[in-house]
Amino acid sequence: MKYWQYLVRRLTGGVVSLLGLSIIIFGVSRILPGNPARMALGAMASEKQVRELSREMGLTDPLWQQYVQYMQGLLTGDLGQSLETKREVATDIAQYLPATLELITVAMMFTVVFGIPLGVIAAQNKDGAVDHATRLVAFFSVSVPGFFIGVMFQLIFGYLLEWFPITGRLASEYSVDRETGFLLVDTLAAGQVDAHLNVWLHLLLPALALSMAGMGQVMRITRSSMIDVQDQDYVAAERGFGLPSWLVTYKYTLKNAFVPTLTILGLLYASLLGNAFLIEVVFSWPGLALYGVTAVMNNDFNAVVGVTMTIGVAFVSINFVIDVLLGRVDPRIRLQVEEAT
Amino acid sequence: MTLAEPIGDDPILSVRDLHVGFDSFDGFADVVDGVDLSVGRGEVVTVAGETGCGKSVTMKAILRLLSEPPAQIEGEITFDGTELRSLPKREFDRLKGRRMSLIFQDPMSSLNPTFTVGEQLADTAQFGGRSDTGVLEYVRRRYLGGERAEARERAVEMLREVQMPDPESVMESYPTQLSGGMRQRVLIAQALLNDPDLLIADEIGTALDVTIHDQIMTLLEDLIADHDLSVLMITHNLGVARQVSDRIYVMYGGRIVETAPTAALFDAPKHPYTQGLVASIPRLTGDPMAEGIDGSVPEYLDPPSGCRFHPRCPYAHEACREHRPETIPVGTDAGVECVLYDDRHDAPYDAPTLETTRAQMGTIADQSQTTASELGGD
């Protein structure tokens, strides 16, 4: 089997998972007690109104027809109306998604930019002070609730030290054309340097709080794989040929050590997406997660489906990208896959 | 002229009274115990001995590949007139990649699996021995201008020289896609890229099967001649040593026990250990030696007193247990560390010949086992 065939198979698996997910969500919404039409209209609506809306929503059709309809909607991006905002769910998602992506991307950046070098340094000073410190940080970061870190950051750096704003994405005195929805990009494109810096100020605390959990894991896994790779003959050989030691460490050793790290970046993305729900609530970050939480609280089912499926798609795509990257970074994985079949 | 420098006053590498010890959990282990050796210009020298005799540690100490601590290194190592032990790291690195080069033991594990052969060779060609290259300089010379293309050309040239079939496509291959023999050729090419004066080779080719191994050794002989290399080779395979080297050091228990020009060593080995080795070479193949000598390499935490070989030596007597023997010169270019050749000690035996040892070997098995346990060798 060629590597691309393997990738296609993985992608198919992902799509099947998404299909399963849609069935679960559909099933949960239709089989469980509680009429969606009743929920949509609220307790005050009359039986007649509910019956009419039920017919309108197709709730009286056979289940499989309902599912086909529901899937048609999902596939064409027609996710129905949000009960809360009275707008198309797809429109809402398009509006809120960039804020979440911006937050997660910056958090991921922090995770990688701090986590990997610290892991490398810890590996080079095995059992030294830095090493012990990273172990403690890692332990701390997987044990502390994400939202609690956010609250502590707000308390210390927001309320007490007043270094950073506590909520939101941009101070109200700035107005920016939301071309892409990514404020870092938009402000820069418009040449508003002040506003751009202000966006960073708003981003820093939530992104850092979000990145904490993953940072510890990345540090530890980078450390342990660096230690494994450092002992390999080829590293000794590269040093023996008198190559610059930074080159041996950060190019030749790290690329090998990067494979396990890359494998967990997929899992990490999951935990980032999950924790984003908490962090967005803490920092009132107007993103997809906050929208999703609001939808859950208001029984806004179309919106919940939209958010869930969006995240499912994001998750499957990220894992696919990581599969592609793995094959590129480590030819051994490609060969293993190709030889295994 | 001492025995360490039998090749004239100006050896390219000389090691004097080298001690390497390791502080371990169970105590101090002196794995290299006062080694003297030298490599003359244009000379091919082999250090031979069983696994665990300290030959690899000697090599690593020369190349500064041991981290201190846990290793403790003492002694003098001179390369082309420069004392290496006191040399600052930066200058040592410059020597290491450009004037000294090395080939590691296992071709399977000595190439980086995640980079193409071309990338590794070109980096070595451009930056080997230039450990002071900064990130910016690296990026500039790696990606801008024609320097990279030149380096790759040099790498292809070198692959051709090591008789690599289809070198251009090998440049684009990952090590996992190459056979063991091809990888060994890549490693040799990599070692010779920067035109070193001294090549240090650890167990070259021994991980390969016999036919490929022979090809590689023949290739190496040609390359040594073409590039006018001085070579310090390390092997446990006396057949390999015999094929390529001018002179051989035999190492046992962290000490050099005998040195002689290759022909002389094989014709008339002097040290009982060397005799045992030579006697146990299978006639046709070059299989690992030392199966004929009973017992095993000594523990370094608590080595045998006196001559470290005495628990396994068929000719051992009182003096061997009490003092470390002195090195007795034999002619101008050979020497042996054994009391049997020391006129001041009256050995109870005559110096044995290869034939006597060969005859002995049938009978020493049980005898030496008892001596080993009696003398607390373990």
Added chain:
Amino acid sequence: MSTETTDAGQSTPESESLLDSVVSQQRRELWARAWKRFVSRPMSVAGLLIILVVVVAALLAPVVAPYPEHAGKYTDFAAALQGPSLDHPLGTDHVGRDVLSRILFGYRLSLMMVGVVLGFGVPVGVVLGLVAGYYGGWTETIIMRLTDTALALPPLVMALAITSALQPTLWNAMLAIAALWWTWHTRLVQSIVASERTEEYVQAAELAGAGPLHVMFREILPNTLSPILVKVTLDAGFVILIGAGLSFIGVGVQPPQPGLGTMVSQGTNYLPDSWWFAVFPGLAIFILVMGFNMLGDGLRDVFDVEVNR
């Protein structure tokens, strides 16, 4: 299962029982050695102590809490938002309830959630994992595809989606998490079984006529116990975090019940002046989760197993 055992016994009664006793003795020695190694690690012992203290305090909350009546609907606005004092070591909340007492009762809810989720998730997951790994083929494909689906979303999001379809209550949150949790154990056990399946002892048992149930539960299962134990310990911390997260968002424990996450959420409205209201419940979560992680990490070293969270 008992019939399977006798079947196996009939073929070679003596050798079978002899083998059994040797095997079980080996296992006992293994566990004894594991215990020794465990005790020599201060971290894991500390983790165990933290857990024990919290569990005992939570169980005895009605007795040891200074104000047990503050666990539920209780208001004393005169005492609202008082800082830490001798009367209220961790201060009071926005309606005058003792934060320490509520934390102790909050621990009960967290531990109950751990018990329900793992009590359901682990047995189901292990059995499905055994079946998938032992039978392979289509059975395996279907079961593993199911786990992949359940893992297609971050657990918190999945739990959120399920909870939203039902009603946001503590029980539904637990149900949602439990409905996800078996998948992790299915994956773990399946991968172990798939490799154990070809081991000699399994083949020997099959040759001796043992049925699939006997092989799965009596032969293979004991070899999966130590990784499962490690995973369960690490899981406990994770379940607490997810539960607290759901409560923080507002879909888990509902006020006036004293959920730890709920308390942090309420407390954030009174930052920074009444910091204790949000900070202490948050620390309480952290300490208990840390305890489980320290214990789990120690166990992982003791049993020398590779288990990720």
